Amino acid sequence: MSTHEQFADDLALYALGVLEGEGRSAMEGHLRECPACSTELQRLRGDMSLMALSALGPKPPQRSRQRLLDAMAREPRQAQALRTRHWWSFVPWLAAATLAIIAVGFWLQNRNLRESIARLENQAAQQQAQLQRAREVVETLTASDALRITVVAANAPPQPQGKAIYVRDRSSLIFLASNMPKLPPEKAYELWLIPTSGAPIPAGVFKPDARGSAQVIEPPLPAGVEAKTFAITIEPEQGSSTPTMPVVMVGAGG
C-alpha cells in the first residue's frame, strides 16, 4: 500500500461505509483502476466484520426463530417449489405443447394439400388444353365440310389414296382416304392391319362420301401389334372378319 498511501485512511472509511462526498467519489474511481486497493478493501471489510464479535448483548428471542421458520414456510423458494412440484402440475403444459404440435402438423398437412391441389389443377389445365387441341385436330380431320384436296402431279387423273397413321404402343390409328370410287349400297370398304406375323386384323369399315373422302378414327385394335402394312378390300356393308380378295389398295409403313 506504500504507493497508495494517500488512499489508505480513506479506504478504511470507505470499507465502513462512512466516507462521504468527494472523497467517496474519488475512492470509487480509484478502486476501478487499482486491483491492489480493491484487495485491501476486501481485507478491511474482513477486519470490519470482526468488529461484530465485539458486540455484547442478549440472544435473540425465541420468537424470532419461529418467525423466520414461519416466513420461510410462507415463502418457499423457486428451487424448492420445483422440487416438490407434482407430476400432474405439468399436465396443462404438456397438453398445450401437444396441441401446439398437432396444430403445426395440421398446418403443414394443409399446406401440402394446398400444394397438391395447385399441382393437380395445373396438370388438369394442361391436359385440358392438350385435349382441346387434339379435339380441334380431329374435328378438322373429320369435318364433313372440310375441303380435302390431294395434290398430285399436274395433268394426272385423280387416284384413290389413303393415309394411315398408326401408333403401335397406343394401338391408335387414324386413316384418311380420298378419291375413293363409289360402291354399291350393300358394299363398303374395309381397312386391314397386316401384322408382321399372323392373319390380317380388321381395322374399320367405311363408306366414302359424295366426294370420295372417308376416314376411320381410332378403331378397336389389339394392343401392341406391329404393322407391316395396311390394305383395303371391298366387303359386305357390315364388314368381314377375313379379307375378301382382291385387295383394292395396299401400302407399306414408313
Added chain:
Amino acid sequence: MLSELPTGAVGDTALLSAVRSGDQGAMASLYDRYSGIIYAVALRVLRDTGAAEDILQEVFMQLWRNPALFDASRGNLAAWLAVIARNRSIDALRKRHPESDLEDCILSVEPDLAGDAERSRAMERVRGVMGEMPSPQRSALEMAYFEGMSHTEIAQKTGEPLGTVKTRIRAGLLALRKAFA
C-alpha cells in the same frame, strides 16, 4: 436432512447447499449458529429489540430467498452475514435506503467462525484487542462501526483533527487483523 445432524457437525458450505435445495432445517441450523452475532450487532447499532429482530429476519430471509448471493469467494459466511447485518442496521438507523447490495460485498477474513468453539475464541480475542486499544482509538472505531458516523462527524464530536480520526479508525481495523494473522 443435514439439520438432523448435531449442531456444529456440518460446515457452512454443506448447510448452504442444503438451503439451495429448499431445506428449511438447514436454514434453521444456520440461524442457530449465527443469529447471536447478527442480533447483537443490530441491537448495538439500533438499541431497539424490535428493530434488531427485523434486521435479523431480513438478513436470513435474504439468504433464504437467494442463497446463491453468497459463495466461498465472498469470504466466510459468518463475516459476510455480520457485514450485511451491520450495514443494514446503519441504513435503518440513518433512515436511508440500503446502500449496499448483498451481492456487492466481498471480504477477506482469516478466522473460521462456523464452530461454536472457534466462534467463542474469536469473540474473546476481538474483545481483548478492543480492550487493549487506546480509548480515543476504540471510541472512533466504534462510532464509525456501530453508529455509522463519518470521520467529519466524529471529529466534530470529539474535537480531534480529521486526519487523526481517519488514522485511528484505520489503525484500529489493522489491529484486529493483526490479532488473527
